[in-house]
Amino acid sequence: MMTPHNGAQMGDFAKTVLMPGDPLRSKFIAEEFLENPRLVNEVRNILGYTGTYKGIPVSVMASGMGMPSIGIYSYELYQYYGVENIVRIGSAGSYVERLNVRDVVLAESAYSDSTFALKTSGATEKTMYPSEELNAIIMSKADELGINCKKAVVHSSDAFYTTPNVGGWQDIREQTGTECVEMESFALFHNANMLNKRAACILTISDSFCTNEVLSAEDRQNSFREMMRLALESAIAF
Ligand SMILES: O=P(O)(O)O[C@H]1O[C@H](CO)[C@@H](O)[C@H]1O
């Protein structure tokens, strides 16, 4: 079953797909962590692989950046490829001092003023929720692995670059209670809930709005090993 955006056949994806925004983070995870990784999609260079981790099938495929992009890929994986679980593994900018660069964060909810949900299904909620079951497994795996995984309310933004006239990150933080920003989890959680599937989002802080630290493109691609291990160990426990 091919789609306009995915060249894989039905059966090519495992029941759980890890989903970074960056296609080269997807390639890195497949080559570094999966046994016998097989490239199953390269349409638009949205690299997708299936292999095994500790003998259990797991897939990893990029989402691209932003809600329209993850909206397409997650919908097709759930609806046409029989995927049950998608775990976004992304980078994020921190709005608060308790979330430092390289900290691992689990989204407990995603707030957005995006129209993605409204346009997709008519949903008017501004907060979308991940699967409680997946989150519980991820937190318990983090404990087992000795990873300090911090839960946070995430802001899913439609814009990466903003100008001063639209209100700054401090206003957003105060008005919404969000603690870090990324660009996809609201749409992913919406699609999972709409299709009776499961989703979660683990993030690594790559930028701090408080300290102005910024990680390099290479670090964002290859260095988030704690998040990758946590996602893989959780995936085989789902
Ligand atoms: O590192 P990824 O997973 O792409 O996530 C974050 O990075 C991109 C912006 O730099 C957006 O996609 C944002 O959500």
Ligand SMILES: O=c1cc[nH]c(=O)[nH]1
């Ligand atoms: O500041 C950031 C960092 C990563 N991703 C975002 O969307 N914003």
